[in-house]
Amino acid sequence: MDTIQITRAGIKDIEKLQTIGRQTFYETFAEGNTEENMKKYLEEGFSDQKLNNELNDMNSQFYLATIGTQLIGYLKINFGQAQTELKDRASLEIERIYVLKEFHGQKVGQLLYDKAIEIAKQAKSNYVWLGVWEKNLRAISFYQKNGFLEFDRHIFKLGDDEQTDLMMRLDLSQNHS
Secondary structure, eight states, X not given: OOOEEEEEOOGXXXXXXXXXXXHHHHHHHGGGSOHHHHHHHHHHHTOHHHXXXXXXXXXXXXXXXXXXXXXXXXXXXXXXXXXXXXXXXXXXXXXXXXXXXXXXXXXXXXXXXXXXXXXXHHTTOSEEEEEEETTOHHHHHHHHHTTOEEEEXXXXXXXXXXXXXXXEEEEOGGGOO
């Protein structure tokens, strides 16, 4: 198998981000949600305007995972005011790590995750946090395996459906040398 490359995404990658974003979100959540709520979220969450704003925000970064020319996953991280909650300058939020279903179990998510932690350490963040749907057991177990602990819960609205996200965090302060 070719090696997995991880590269920072820019404005030129907006269509790739839309495609991988919509496909991976759909694969991950279609089963537990109505078609109508999914359609609405996919249109709004990955619209040209929203992605354009996020790509132009210096506090948000996207990274693409590819094998050869095939895009297989992506990462989105936020600093400071770009964070969806907390907005703590001492933290980094992992907003999204998504990998195409056919590449699950091939360490793609781990590589994207490692990239986020590396960036957090370079930025001297004290901790990394994220929200994960309480029914996404695969993701919860992945983050627990990487040392994350639940510290809170919040509501995520998908269309007209209110869902509970677990808020999880990993302290980095002891890892700073």
